Amino acid sequence: MEIDWNELLYTGLRASFVYVFLLVVVRLLGKREIGNTTAFDLIVALILGEVVDEIIYGDVTILQGVVAIGATAVWHLVNSWASFKSRIIDKLTGASPTIVIKNGQIQHKSLAKERLNKEELLSELRLMSVDDIKEVKLATLEPNGKISVIQEDWAKPVQKQDLMELKPAKGKS
């Protein structure tokens, strides 16, 4: 097969253009949108990544690519702006956190609602080095699909103030 050096050059140029254009778009979208704060932000990031390959290989024109990326970005901006302004839209489009462990007790109803197996939850706790469920005051399935853990007071890491309590009296020792 004959190598078309011109076409290779154009591919490189298109890739460079797309890269710079995406940099600008991602910057305009801000951290919140691409920072994977919700499951859908991740999807949008994937979409942007998928759309560019046709532009780079020249399957579509640069203008068409710019319009496609631009339209996706505009929709995502409108979406986050609307859910910031209106509580109703936020409720409709964004998921709310679900408590899955409260005071050491697994909330089986919440697990069923979120279609999460108990073993999956225990696995997530082990990954955070928690092997005793009694240590968990609050575990929450957050809107980005990750599980957060707040430990009971007695299980929290020691802080400086705890050592201050050990001092015999206020005076000099």
Added chain:
Amino acid sequence: MEISLTGIIIRISFIYVYALALVRISGKQTLGQLTPMDFIVTLIIGDMFDNVFWGEVPVIEGVVAFTTVTILHMLVTFFTSRNTSLYWMLASPARPLVEEGRLVQKNLQRERIRPEEVQFALRLNGTEHMREVKEARLEPSGQVSVIKHPANKAIQKKDVRLLR
């Protein structure tokens, strides 16, 4: 290749709103990447969009494909969340790689993991010595969880009482 710009905008607008609705309905767990399958489904869904954008497939076809994958994954997670033996069929069990400070050779072989890889997982966890480990498991998500012996755990508030 003839693709009208307004066509692109209309298709993207439609599919964006549609995708938002489906992701919302399918729940956060679907895209939480708690298991490898969740991650792959997320990639598949993200990958299906561009063909619709460029009009390579009709919008209706994209909608059907997207809906099918989402519903299938919802069904699978519905049943695996309620039946643990079914869950273990789809997610690889969390087999211990280290038990009581020693490598579990049988499980290393089964999971095709070299001892050096266990060391590397322990280092990432901030653990230098294997003898401190009570149990290290290869979790269904592919990450290694490390539980140390009670004596080697980080100090917790309750431990301050020992000093009193």
